[in-house]
Amino acid sequence: MEFFGRRSSAGPDAAHRLLDTPGGPAPEGYTPGEPVDGEVAVHFADDPRKLYQLKQWLPVFELLDERHHVVVVLRDPATLAELSALTPLRCVLAPAVPDLIDLYEISDFKVAVYVNNSGHNFESLTQRRIQHVHVNHGESDKVCMVSNQVKAYDRVFVAGPNAVARHRAALMSFDHDKLVPVGRPQLDLRPAPLLAPTDRRTVLYAPTWEGENASNNYTSVDVFGPEIVAAALAVPDVRVVYKPHPRVPLSPLPSMVDSHDAIVRLVEDAARRDPDAGHQVRADGDILAVFPGCDLIVTDVSSVGLDFLYLRPEQPMFIADRREDRARLLAEAPIAAAADIVDSTTLAALTATITDRLAADARRADRRAARRGYFGDLGPGESTARFLDAVTETAELRDRELALLAEARTSTPGRSA
Incomplete structure (x- = not known):
């Protein structure tokens, strides 16, 4: 030719x-x-x-x-x-x-x-x-x-x-x-689980990074991060896992550095006080390998939340809204209609809400519908x-x-x- x-x-x-x-x-x-x-x-x-x-x-x-x-x-x-x-x-x-x-x-x-x-x-x-x-x-x-x-x-x-x-x-x-x-071909893969089995319910906090500019900034780390982790740690009988976006620990922004460090301290202090709980920071490793051991996720507008939706549609989800604009969030991120929202108006009750969702999940049908919207009806492979x-x-x-x-x-x- x-x-x-x-x-x-x-x-x-x-x-x-x-x-x-x-x-x-x-x-x-x-x-x-x-x-x-x-x-x-x-x-x-x-x-x-x-x-x-x-x-x-x-x-x-x-x-x-x-x-x-x-x-x-x-x-x-x-x-x-x-x-x-x-x-x-x-x-x-x-x-x-x-x-x-x-x-x-x-x-x-x-x-x-x-x-x-x-x-x-x-x-x-x-x-x-x-x-x-x-x-x-x-x-x-x-x-x-x-x-x-x-x-x-x-x-x-x-x-x-x-x-x-x-x-x-x-x-x-x-x-x-x-x-x-x-x-999403990556979601057909099944990496070996990173979290050890536990009798506790596992709450995953997996925030995104701050993006290249203000319009692409969806992270909750510097606005709600420490409060989210503290609220999760206060839930009875849980294991809390902090898995940030790979660029969160590398952020040059003082607000991100300070909040990330505060979150790490909260998790590590809780792990020292209760060594059997399994609280941990997972800075490395495939996020998809963390999902199998998790019963609930708190995340931001990001691919992590949608990957969790595809792989674990039976598990409750929380989406953080740093802009605190509920109408905009619902318009731009359809998954928000199938999740609980974390913002300044819901933060005080977050421990109770996580506890309730772990006990009785009322949004399962909404998540199944949202999953079809993002991924269609594709089966494994x-x-x-x-x-x-x-x-x-x-x-x-x-x-x-x-x-x-x-x-x-x-x-x-x-x-x-």
Whole structure:
């Protein structure tokens, strides 16, 4: 097959590379100028602070690799060093833009996958012989889940009906045919449980971080966090687990640092006073591996709450509202209608409310309906199957489109192959 636009390069243009990143890191994991064997390129440009966005996809990409050879294309040397120890997938470093362009031009990737909204993704989107697919790194009602950037991708894989509605409500002049509902493949995985069995009821507090800007700030840590944990610890016969977003402990904001430290102290002090309770802080580990041991979750507007909804729909949920705007919360986050809300008006009664919900759950039917809204009626394994099939179909579409372009080039008057 003829690949239009392919250069017969013997290697990257050293002069242009020097102009782009003088003194910058060199490519790793492949020989510049030689093709890299692979059908799917997972492009990830960010430093290790955002690696959690890619880590959750690794088991799914490893399954995809059995059908379509996957190569993870990284742009940051520290990310390469950390990721290489986490996955058997081939990882390559193309740090400069000329490195990336040459890698794509000399290789034959059919699909490129993107797990975030990094501005560096647009450097990868310059490649015209690839179908570009945005998958994001979770399903949530955060404002960042619908970026105008999705217009640049050929396809946008989303979880289900609510995600489709979210894009329709937020974007102008967007081709909604790009949206491909595939569920959430990560939720088909069943990692080994991290929490030891206990006779106590387990209350999980799993807040999100503060986001990149005010509009994307949904964390309860700095407004209600210590009070939430103190209220949970006051419930009789419970184990309290604090599992913050990976970026909460790294926050540069004094209010976040102080509140996070206060929460850790509360949990650790309670654990010392009652060693048999099992109270604990889980800063590391897969959040999905924490869920099996939990009877109730207190969380924020985030993917964690919706993952819990999918995996543990029989267990009560509490959603914190840092903005204390109940009408806005219900309008923007449908899950809130199936959960108890934590804000300044409900905080004083939180211990009693958690105690009541553990004893008698009155919102189970509401959560089942909410689960269908976010994920449809997918059963175990169906999200993964949909995702794999959607990637295959996209790769086949790429080949058909490329053949049509080659045919158009040869049939255009005045043009030659």
